[in-house]
Amino acid sequence: MTRAYNVEFKVRTNGKGTYEITQKIQEIVRQSQISSGLATIFIQHTSASLIIFENADPSARADLEAFFERLIPEETDYFTHTAEGSDDMPSHLRMTLTRTSESIPIVNGRLSLGIWQGVFVYEHRRHSHSRSIAVSIIGEVQ
């Protein structure tokens, strides 16, 4: 028998950077009782995004941050969308270059992630935010 299961939750962020939510998603998959199917994680914002990234060595996440600061600097002179602060337009571009949703197969009741893969909220604003995440799980219950 197949079913659809939806949950929303919040993640508190404290400035630019990555916040791991892998365990929270695994827990939602377990609660859904779906053993075979698909989990989709969706962030309801345009100034934060999602990534699946190396979760072992924090230096990789520091370099990711350094790369995006150089690719899209806050002080970019041709930006016109600047009313909400110098970190706002870069946040929309960083979001566009990463992902608003991630979809992960579920096998034997668990996310079929690779050994080094973690799911992260990627916050692009400097101030603290409460970010809303919607999770959709569809598949077969055993």
Add this chain to the structure above:
Amino acid sequence: MTRAYNVEFKVRTNGKGTYEITQKIQEIVRQSQISSGLATIFIQHTSASLIIFENADPSARADLEAFFERLIPEETDYFTHTAEGSDDMPSHLRMTLTRTSESIPIVNGRLSLGIWQGVFVYEHRRHSHSRSIAVSIIGEVQ
């Protein structure tokens, strides 16, 4: 009871830029009668893409366009794939850096988008095109 619902539609574009399709997708979700599940929007092209982006202030979309014109200029001297015009290879790269599909949870019969989120076709070619979008909706009918 779960079901799968598929629809295709066309979007007319008139040059580089973003074309909002949020209302069209909401309408398809309503027609599907699926109240809980997942909507996936897929663009069947390699020189146009999809983004979920800030839909309130058009200046953010103008800056997005300006950013991509600088990141991947048409006159890039090392491109070899140039037979179809100077906007062709940049279109494939812009598409690769954005998204071919977007997946959005459906809750209570509606897309669970955040308040500022819109779904856009992102056209990367200079001339007019008719772009094909395939939508897949899966979930529970009430």
Add this chain to the structure above:
Amino acid sequence: MTRAYNVEFKVRTNGKGTYEITQKIQEIVRQSQISSGLATIFIQHTSASLIIFENADPSARADLEAFFERLIPEETDYFTHTAEGSDDMPSHLRMTLTRTSESIPIVNGRLSLGIWQGVFVYEHRRHSHSRSIAVSIIGEVQ
């Protein structure tokens, strides 16, 4: 009747570049016997990714490679995550700027791809690797 179908397979890569897997995915869709629904392809790695790209002219894929070599050079001096070689941190960034999963609607028992679209594993490391791909297919069996 709806069902969920999961398969994993391996792809052998031999250095940086793109490896087409479209026919393999079409074959899995056929085996699933699902005629209407959604196929999600997921790569279980953080130094390789997936793209849907122009599959007719190899010069477009050569230019893609040249673009990423310039956007994220191996010899970038501010990278700190360098213990696994100079191609490691660029591989995480290339992966983040492309996709870990691709979702494609299934219509009449086939992927509803556009005429020029192919699904590719995008390898970002210099050495040979065996890459694991998880496929989730959900939808209606006729």
